[in-house]
Amino acid sequence: MVKKGTLQLETLACPTCMQKIEGAIKQVEGVDQESVKVLFNASKAKFTFDSSVTNLDEIANSVKSIGYDVLKASER
Template identity: 45%
Template sequence: MTTVKFQLETLSCPSCVKKIESALNKQEGVKDAHVLFNSSKVKANFDETLIPIEQLEVTITKLGYSVLSKKVS
């Protein structure tokens, strides 16, 4: 299991949180994804044998949010 933290551009509304969490949690291989509204950060635990980290970033970008940085641990 791998954990990634994405720093996004400032989120404009609390409903953005549910939108991003829902889209990421539907991805095969994602165990759980959480968005922190106040800091505009996304933390996701996923199995990289099932889904590449790039796919998570693409999912966020397709929703209209810019990923500023990512940190894998």
């Protein structure tokens, strides 16, 4: 099933963080590549993903693994 996910991240300070986080989320299998959007000022990442292939935890961990804190993860 296709779900919409939102990650509330720690405050982002540098524009390259966006590229990194975007890259990290895109590398998770099951995430719709085109849908990944990192909101720099809101410090949020939004994307759609296939919940039969991956889950929110896995995506959040991919972001954590490159050193950014995930404060809150939600899906709908």
